[in-house]
Structure formats: structure tokens, C-alpha cells
Amino acid sequence: MASESIRLHHVGHVVRDLAGALELYRRLGFTVHAPSCPAMAPREGAEPEPFGAANTHADFARDFLELATVVDGTGHLPADARIVPLQAPPEVLPTLLERINATSASLAGFLDRFEGLHILMFSSSDIEATADRLTAAGVAHGGVNTVRRPAGDVVETVRYLEIEYAEGRIGVVAELDEGIQATRVPDHPNGAIGLVDATLCTADAELDAVQARYERYLGRVPRASGPARVFDLDGATLTLVPASGLGSWLPGAEAPALPALVACTVAVGDLAATRDLLRDNGISMRETPSGEVFVPAAFLTFRQGDQ
Incomplete structure (x- = not known):
């Protein structure tokens, strides 16, 4: 038995038309945040252009549903999409771009297979214990990664590991910070x-x-x-x-x-x-x-x- 508590963290729906998917989810009665997408200037002096992947969530107290798409110039981004220019020190930027491009390539591969659910992430009360248990069980994974991102007036730390398999992106994430997550949870018309x-x-x-x-x-x-x-x-x-x-x-x-x-x-x-x-x-x-x-x-x- 696992020593750590394991539950669902999020499930992700990978789509070609994010605007259309958002419209469907809102008809289903979810309150879904405006999607966000990274952007970079293609050349010095030019305006930043969206690239990589765009996503948004329908948030709940302990977990969420994700909608994600590839941004390739025909990604049907919604009009209210938040374009987020990349801001990172020069020494960090190559690693950041590598991660964004890898995510985009992974989503594109999922869409080549079919449009639908491709992301299944579990939540762990002790991500390091989970990593050790998986290693002992002979499960290959990429180790525990740490990313930090702004969340209002604070910085949210996300720690996760990934297990790639045929059914999609499978992995484990450290439990959501309840205080930060509470600021995201809306009233959903569908209850x-x-x-x-x-x-x-x-x-x-x-x-x-x-x-x-x-x-x-x-x-x-x-x-x-x-x-x-x-x-x-x-x-x-x-x-x-x-x-x-x-x-x-x-x-x-x-x-x-x-x-x-x-x-x-x-x-x-x-x-x-x-x-x-x-x-x-x-x-x-x-x-x-x-x-x-x-x-x-x-x-x-x-x-x-x-x-």
C-alpha cells in the first residue's frame, strides 16, 4: 500500500478549437477562467506573438478540469485569452522554452491520436515518497520537477513528476495549496x-x-x-x-x-x-x-x- 494519500489532481481535455470547447463547457454549466498563452516577439522590436500551448481550468476546492490546445496560428484562441509575454533571465530562458515546446509537441501528438481526454494527474500528500515508491516499483519517471508561478499576490510552487504512457500524460502532483486554490474556485451554475x-x-x-x-x-x-x-x-x-x-x-x-x-x-x-x-x-x-x-x-x- 502507498504510505502517501493519493487522489485525483486534474483531468485534461485536449482540443483543437479552444474557443469552441470553452463554449461547450459553459453550456455544461462550468465557470471557466479566460485561457492563458505564452508569447514571444519573433524578432527584436516586434510585438509578442502567442505560441506553444494555451490552457484554462474549471476549478474546484481540491482539483480541477483542464482544457488545453496547441497554438499554431490556427488554434482558435478565444477573444478573452490572456497573452502572457515570457519574462525570464537569459540563463533560464532556454530551459523554459524547451519545456513549452515539449508540452506543445506532446499535445500535438495527442491530437494526432484523437481529440479528447489525454491528461490524468494524481495528487500526492508526499511527492518525494511517491517518487521513491515508483522507483522501487520499477516505474520510470522523470523525477520531481519544481516550477513557480505568480498566483495573485503570492508565488505558487508546483512540484510534479510525469509518467508517459499510451493513454496520454500521466503523472503525480503535490497537493494543491488550499489557500491559493480557494481564491480560484467560482460558483459553477451546474453545482x-x-x-x-x-x-x-x-x-x-x-x-x-x-x-x-x-x-x-x-x-x-x-x-x-x-x-x-x-x-x-x-x-x-x-x-x-x-x-x-x-x-x-x-x-x-x-x-x-x-x-x-x-x-x-x-x-x-x-x-x-x-x-x-x-x-x-x-x-x-x-x-x-x-x-x-x-x-x-x-x-x-x-x-x-x-x-
């Missing part, structure tokens, strides 16, 4: 409270191997639930579903590739009110066998949470 599940679909023949892999990542063993294998995390779950059982688990869901993240689940304060909002906004939805509301177009499920 969203937080992330409670991420669902990964895999080929039937690969289910045991994928389960074994995530046992090493998470330091715990899943329970069986119908066709699925469910990892219980701190207040959330990771669900592995074989392709043959996906339709019964999530009616209307399709796996664009295997393995693939096919859905994430958000808890809401009043599921009936959320259903009414979705219906009023013209959102096509399905009901799952457990009574949740699944929106196939957004790879998103809504579940009744604690009032």
Missing part, C-alpha cells in the same frame, strides 16, 4: 463540487496488464465492480473498463483508441438541477445504470455529491 472519477478503457486482453501497471502507480489494488476494476483513492476513484463492457458501463461512450481515457466524473450538489440545466442548454445526455448523467460529447459524467 459542480469536484472530480470524483476518471475512467480508462482498455482492450479486454490488456486489462490485467493495465491494472498491474496502475497498481504500481497508485500503490493499491482495485476492487471488482461488474466488468470494471475500481481503484479507491482519497475521495475519488480510477475506473478501468474493458472495451467489451464499456457500453454497459457508460451508455453512448466510445473509445476513440485503446487504451484511452473515455470519461471523467464530476460531483454536483443537486443532480436533478444539473440535468435540467443541461436539458435547457440543449446538451445531449444519457443516463448510466447507476443513475448518473453522461454527456458523450464532453467525455463527462455528473454524479450526485454530498450536499
Whole structure:
């Protein structure tokens, strides 16, 4: 068993048209911040131009949903996007540019595979213990990285490690600073409270191997639930579903590739009110066998949470 507490940190939806994705998420009832994008002047004296990747969040108290896109001149950036000129000492700038370009290339690769959920990051109460446990389990990772970024009047420190795999960007992040995160959390019209599940679909023949892999990542063993294998995390779950059982688990869901993240689940304060909002906004939805509301177009499920 993992000595550290593990839960969901964020799930990321990689899209080609960020403006269109923002419009969809707002129709789903999320309050989503204006996206931000780095910029650099292409030559001395020129105006900074956006490049790399742009992203935004729908924030909750302990986690968030991310929307991300590649900025390539046709990225359909929203009109309210915040263009952030890079400001870094000369000795730091090459490393910063390398990271931005690597992120952009990774997102582009995800989009070549399919447009949808490609980012699954777990939260750890002790990121160093997680790194040591992964190393001992034979899981390759890039070590713990540290970045610092402005967050209002303070500087937020983010510590993370990454595990690249077929289903996308997988990794672990140190727990969010509750004080800083509290300044970001809006009231969501759909009553969203937080992330409670991420669902990964895999080929039937690969289910045991994928389960074994995530046992090493998470330091715990899943329970069986119908066709699925469910990892219980701190207040959330990771669900592995074989392709043959996906339709019964999530009616209307399709796996664009295997393995693939096919859905994430958000808890809401009043599921009936959320259903009414979705219906009023013209959102096509399905009901799952457990009574949740699944929106196939957004790879998103809504579940009744604690009032």
C-alpha cells in the first residue's frame, strides 16, 4: 500500500478549437477562467506573438478540469485569452522554452491520436515518497520537477513528476495549496463540487496488464465492480473498463483508441438541477445504470455529491 494519500489532481481535455470547447463547457454549466498563452516577439522590436500551448481550468476546492490546445496560428484562441509575454533571465530562458515546446509537441501528438481526454494527474500528500515508491516499483519517471508561478499576490510552487504512457500524460502532483486554490474556485451554475472519477478503457486482453501497471502507480489494488476494476483513492476513484463492457458501463461512450481515457466524473450538489440545466442548454445526455448523467460529447459524467 502507498504510505502517501493519493487522489485525483486534474483531468485534461485536449482540443483543437479552444474557443469552441470553452463554449461547450459553459453550456455544461462550468465557470471557466479566460485561457492563458505564452508569447514571444519573433524578432527584436516586434510585438509578442502567442505560441506553444494555451490552457484554462474549471476549478474546484481540491482539483480541477483542464482544457488545453496547441497554438499554431490556427488554434482558435478565444477573444478573452490572456497573452502572457515570457519574462525570464537569459540563463533560464532556454530551459523554459524547451519545456513549452515539449508540452506543445506532446499535445500535438495527442491530437494526432484523437481529440479528447489525454491528461490524468494524481495528487500526492508526499511527492518525494511517491517518487521513491515508483522507483522501487520499477516505474520510470522523470523525477520531481519544481516550477513557480505568480498566483495573485503570492508565488505558487508546483512540484510534479510525469509518467508517459499510451493513454496520454500521466503523472503525480503535490497537493494543491488550499489557500491559493480557494481564491480560484467560482460558483459553477451546474453545482459542480469536484472530480470524483476518471475512467480508462482498455482492450479486454490488456486489462490485467493495465491494472498491474496502475497498481504500481497508485500503490493499491482495485476492487471488482461488474466488468470494471475500481481503484479507491482519497475521495475519488480510477475506473478501468474493458472495451467489451464499456457500453454497459457508460451508455453512448466510445473509445476513440485503446487504451484511452473515455470519461471523467464530476460531483454536483443537486443532480436533478444539473440535468435540467443541461436539458435547457440543449446538451445531449444519457443516463448510466447507476443513475448518473453522461454527456458523450464532453467525455463527462455528473454524479450526485454530498450536499
